[in-house]
Amino acid sequence: MTTIREFLLDDLFKFNRIAFDPLVEVYSLQFVFPKIIEHPELVLSVVAPDDQLMGFILGCRIVDAEGTIADEKDLGSSHGHISSLAVAHDYRRLGLATLLLENLRAKMNHSNDWFMDLFVRAKNEHAIRLYESLGYVKYRWLPQFYADDHGYDMRLPLSRDVERKSLEGITINKLYSFGNMLLYLVMMYLIGLRDLFFGDIFREN
Ligand SMILES: CC(C)(COP(=O)(O)OP(=O)(O)OC[C@H]1O[C@@H](n2cnc3c(N)ncnc32)[C@H](O)[C@@H]1OP(=O)(O)O)[C@@H](O)C(=O)NCCC(=O)NCCS
Numbered sequence: 001m002t003t004i005r006e007f008l009l010d011d012l013f014k015f016n017r018i019a020f021d022p023l024v025e026v027y028s029l030q031f032v033f034p035k036i037i038e039h040p041e042l043v044l045s046v047v048a049p050d051d052q053l054m055g056f057i058l059g060c061r062i063v064d065a066e067g068t069i070a071d072e073k074d075l076g077s078s079h080g081h082i083s084s085l086a087v088a089h090d091y092r093r094l095g096l097a098t099l100l101l102e103n104l105r106a107k108m109n110h111s112n113d114w115f116m117d118l119f120v121r122a123k124n125e126h127a128i129r130l131y132e133s134l135g136y137v138k139y140r141w142l143p144q145f146y147a148d149d150h151g152y153d154m155r156l157p158l159s160r161d162v163e164r165k166s167l168e169g170i171t172i173n174k175l176y177s178f179g180n181m182l183l184y185l186v187m188m189y190l191i192g193l194r195d196l197f198f199g200d201i202f203r204e205n
Pocket residue numbers: 021023024025085086087088091092093094095096097098099119120121124126127129130131133
């Protein structure tokens with residue numbers, strides 16, 4: 001039977017077969033340890049009966065300095081964030097990522113957070129499909145967010161956010177993203193032209 005439980009430090013020794021997928025976000029121990037210590041209930045593993053690690057999720061809560069729930073004027077200072085999510089190849093398409101994400105959503109609802117968010121590579125279509133199937137929306141396009149790709153900031157309004165205020169500004173963001181994308185394409189085009197006509201000069205220098 002599959003079990004969902006808090007991530008144990010011991011799981012770090014079982015981690016490699018999952019983490020070697022280039023789409024998995026891997027962080028340093030200095031980043032991960034404080035998250036496990038501060039919010040152990042938001043860093044979860046799914047394990048097989050033989051305790052093999054099938055997947056994990058690294059979640060955290062972003063709260064204001066006093067650690068209180070923000071008022072409506074400042075939604076961003078009280079929200080859940082997902083830093084990393086991964087399922088081992090052998091166990092994909094079995095609903096494990098959904099299980100992890102929904103478990104976290106329930107906990108963040110319980111903490112009275114406004115919304116959950118995460119960053120995802122623009123090329124990671126499978127993950128985007130997963131998130132959209134659970135109600136997340138692309139809130140912002142993030143040009144060159146990753147060294148080798150653009151990204152999206154995706155958001156899921158939680159139960160507290162009945163009026164979906166956490167998605168306000170999404171239209172402006174879309175226009176801004178569209179402008180950014182056009183600018184990026186024009187720049188790439190100009191760089192291409194430069195290399196085509198003046199490539200030899202630059203190479204000689
Ligand atoms: C993305 C990932 C976490 C999905 O895990 P998973 O346990 O296979 O996902 P689920 O079984 O819960 O999938 C739920 C839904 O998401 C979508 N989905 C997930 N993986 C998909 C795939 N490979 N192809 C198409 N759709 C996919 C489907 O809609 C799926 O529902 P369905 O199986 O009923 O069609 C997993 O593929 C993974 O670890 N990828 C590498 C790391 C990664 O990309 N992490 C996210 C970084 S932001």
